[in-house]
Structures are given as structure tokens and as C-alpha cells.
Amino acid sequence: MRVSLQPSYILHSRPYRDSSLILEVFCAEHGRLSLVSKGARRRSKGGSSVALLQPFIPLLLSFSGRSEMKTLTHVEPAGVAPQLRGERLFSGMYINELLMRLLHRHDPHPQLFANYGTALGELGDAEQVEVCLRRFELGLLDELGYGFSLAEDGLSGEAISEDGWYHFSPDCGLVAGVKGANPARPAYSGAELLLLSQGKYGGEARSVARRLMREVLSQYLGSEPLKSRDLFHGRSPQGGESQ
Structure with missing residues (x-):
């Protein structure tokens, strides 16, 4: 299974193994699913994509895999996140x-x-x-x-x-x-x-x-x-x- 640029939001994330993240995602065409972002935390100091892996940001996600948990392969913004405080x-x-x-x-x-x-x-x-x-x-x-x-x-x-x-x-x-x-x-x-x-x-x-x-x-x-x-x-x- 390979999906490209799916409109999505991240609902929740948690650390996985040494440097990765497991993302709970809500997608327009695929509903709720889990993705693993490999090495995301290792890239956090210099990578720009990890800054997008936050709730409330409209995203376009690409992912692939045959198992229940897919692998995130690409992320890009699809809009501006609302300013939510308090x-x-x-x-x-x-x-x-x-x-x-x-x-x-x-x-x-x-x-x-x-x-x-x-x-x-x-x-x-x-x-x-x-x-x-x-x-x-x-x-x-x-x-x-x-x-x-x-x-x-x-x-x-x-x-x-x-x-x-x-x-x-x-x-x-x-x-x-x-x-x-x-x-x-x-x-x-x-x-x-x-x-x-x-x-x-x-x-x-x-x-x-x-x-x-x-x-x-x-x-x-x-x-x-x-x-x-x-x-x-x-x-x-x-x-x-x-x-």
C-alpha cells in the first residue's frame, strides 16, 4: 500500500524505540490510522519536517506499508494551524x-x-x-x-x-x-x-x-x-x- 499526499491531521504522538515516533493520524480518505516516523526525534535539531508533526496542523502525508502500522515517507504543510491557547x-x-x-x-x-x-x-x-x-x-x-x-x-x-x-x-x-x-x-x-x-x-x-x-x-x-x-x-x- 502506498498513499501520496493525503490530507491529514495528527491527533497524538508518542516516542517509539530510540529515535522514532508513533503518530495517531486522522486522514480524509483513510480515517484513523497509526504511522511510524522513523528517526524523527534524531532529526529534531536540524530537520524541518519534525516541527510539522504536531496536532492541529493541516498536513499532506505520504505513507506506505502492508502491516497495520504504516511508515511515514513524506510530510508537508497544507495550511496554517489555528492559534490555540488556554x-x-x-x-x-x-x-x-x-x-x-x-x-x-x-x-x-x-x-x-x-x-x-x-x-x-x-x-x-x-x-x-x-x-x-x-x-x-x-x-x-x-x-x-x-x-x-x-x-x-x-x-x-x-x-x-x-x-x-x-x-x-x-x-x-x-x-x-x-x-x-x-x-x-x-x-x-x-x-x-x-x-x-x-x-x-x-x-x-x-x-x-x-x-x-x-x-x-x-x-x-x-x-x-x-x-x-x-x-x-x-x-x-x-x-x-x-x-
Whole structure:
């Protein structure tokens, strides 16, 4: 297998053997896969390519090999990386970790790849980081086949009632319920859900979106906590929370 100049992003990297790197990569046409960059750390003092082997940089990667792990043969920039600092950097790390945890290897998602590039750009520019994250999460769920409607009861098929309360069911999506009936099962206001369905994340709807998406994603992430979320909380003395 030989692939040339594939639009890609690096999600994560780690040292391998004495001087190489293992790269976890998200490609437009090949999905998530692992590449080994041989001698990358040995070339770090004088080589220019290693400086590109970082998350969030749009890249064109060439690689080859017959085994599960391919060998990186060429890298060049395909654009300018967004300037992510502070909360925006942690949010980018969070998105990368979601992809690492939820994407199957060698499963192409060209629309999700485009959504990812859009999300990175929005993290660099948008005033509302949370809105960017919620949009990406919803798009990710849709791409993976886990999407659900914010405007319709997934069990009855009826429209969400502004006066109603709803629970999330992994099998159906949002279903009618009663607020406070079960403390272990969060309830969400129909009025706020309808705002979210219209892309309106102001006021209390922002908090509802965060709580809802955390509950939904936990169904698919399993019991292991997200490292980026723990890191964000450990570095956020103001107590802000967007993930």
C-alpha cells in the first residue's frame, strides 16, 4: 500500500524505540490510522519536517506499508494551524481525544474530517468555545450512527413539548419523563432542548447542552475518564467548564 499526499491531521504522538515516533493520524480518505516516523526525534535539531508533526496542523502525508502500522515517507504543510491557547488548546485536545476513543481504525469519515477542520478554525476565532464543541459533538455522533433529534421524542415520534421534561435513552434518544423522578437519571427542559435544536446556545441552554452531551458521550466512551477533561479542570482555577 502506498498513499501520496493525503490530507491529514495528527491527533497524538508518542516516542517509539530510540529515535522514532508513533503518530495517531486522522486522514480524509483513510480515517484513523497509526504511522511510524522513523528517526524523527534524531532529526529534531536540524530537520524541518519534525516541527510539522504536531496536532492541529493541516498536513499532506505520504505513507506506505502492508502491516497495520504504516511508515511515514513524506510530510508537508497544507495550511496554517489555528492559534490555540488556554481553554481553546484544552478544547482542541478534548476533540482529538474524542476521535481517538470513538473512531475505528481505517474507517473513512470525509464529512467528519471536514467538520474537524472547521471546528479547529472556530476554536481559534469563535467567541463561544462551548458552541463550537457542542456542534462538533453532535456532528460526531451523527457520523458514527449515534445521532438523535433535539426536536422530537425518539419513542413516540411526537415533537418535543416546550413545557415537558425529557430523559436520554441510548436506544431511542430523547424520551418524555418527569423532572426529579429519578435523581440518577437527568431530566432536560423541553424549552431548552428546542432552543438547542435551533442552534441557540444562550443562557441556560448552554448548560443543558453541556450536561446532555456529557451524558450521551459517556454511553460510548465507557468508564475510563477523558484525560483532556481532567487536565482542563486541573489547569482551570476560575472553575470554567466547556467540556
